[in-house]
Amino acid sequence: MSDTRQDILSLGDSLIRQRGYNAFSYQDISGKLGIKNAAIHYYFPKKSDLAIHIIRATHSRLSSLEDSNKSAPALQRLKAVIETYTVSHKENKVCLMGAFASEFFSLDENVQQELRTVAADIHKLVTTILADGKKNGEFRFKEVPKVKAMLVITNLLAGLQIERITGKDEFTVIQQSIIKDLTT
Amino acid sequence: MSDTRQDILSLGDSLIRQRGYNAFSYQDISGKLGIKNAAIHYYFPKKSDLAIHIIRATHSRLSSLEDSNKSAPALQRLKAVIETYTVSHKENKVCLMGAFASEFFSLDENVQQELRTVAADIHKLVTTILADGKKNGEFRFKEVPKVKAMLVITNLLAGLQIERITGKDEFTVIQQSIIKDLTT
DNA sequence: GTCTATATTCCGATAGAC
């Protein structure tokens, strides 16, 4: 894969998660890369093509994360998931699902479909981790794993979002509360 | 206040929470109202002016909610807050904070400032309700009220968002879990 | 005071150069 193509994907991902999908233009990317705006159209004819490939790249990283420590303790696996949000937090970005969710109904159908797949996989991953942790005694919680997973994910997703508005470090506290809640 | 002005505010609020701030244009509003796009500029010269007034209207409704049942039981007051999210849920909308959060860094500074004020007030309101409920024995939770409030708010805010992607009724389950978690 | 006609800028996208 050419450097330019990779740079476009990377910059696009940053722009979506910093400012929003509908808030950035191809010029924001071409300007930084020192090429013409239309060069982006060679790699990604339509803006929705770019969106789809960015979503797939994220999905791909999620799958790697899933494979990397399959047999580790549940707490460690959960912390690995949370760490991906922490990285976003440090970069003042929201997560990709959160970024797209607010603009979901303005997106092309094929982009929406791509997002559905990833969202389902994230939910599945966290559910499995929580279920495993509950079974082996690492975690304690009342809800069924599927629901508790959704509660944890919403804490993380919206934690990144709200922090930008309040300006306070809500995310770090949320992150710690999630672990404490599950393990005590 | 003229009907037109009120209609613009109402339609703008819907569009922001359905499709996103950067995804709608003045033409989306003028088309529905049967006026020219530029007529909107009479009432709200810049798009950011419209945003600010929409945010203030929401803030105003929040204050009314706050005043309306000051001395009611904490559970009832919390349910009144949750009900505002439930209304959004029925209309396939996200909440205003969630809608703007993802695009926050693309917004004018004065819009950002307006959002900060409202976000702080929402957090304050929920914190007070939880603290009161804990003190009088209605609620049970380990975290300090300020943190628990943030956990509840993130559940609600992101619940609305994720549901659009998954297509499942996550929100209703989340809503019930919040109450159950606090009261049992 | 309320709105329309119009200007200007910018966007996503196509056709074609190298």
Added chain:
DNA sequence: GTCTATCGGAATATAGAC
């Protein structure tokens, strides 16, 4: 295969009509 010149249309916004 990679990128530039350019188009058509849509966006926000202004100036001025009623």
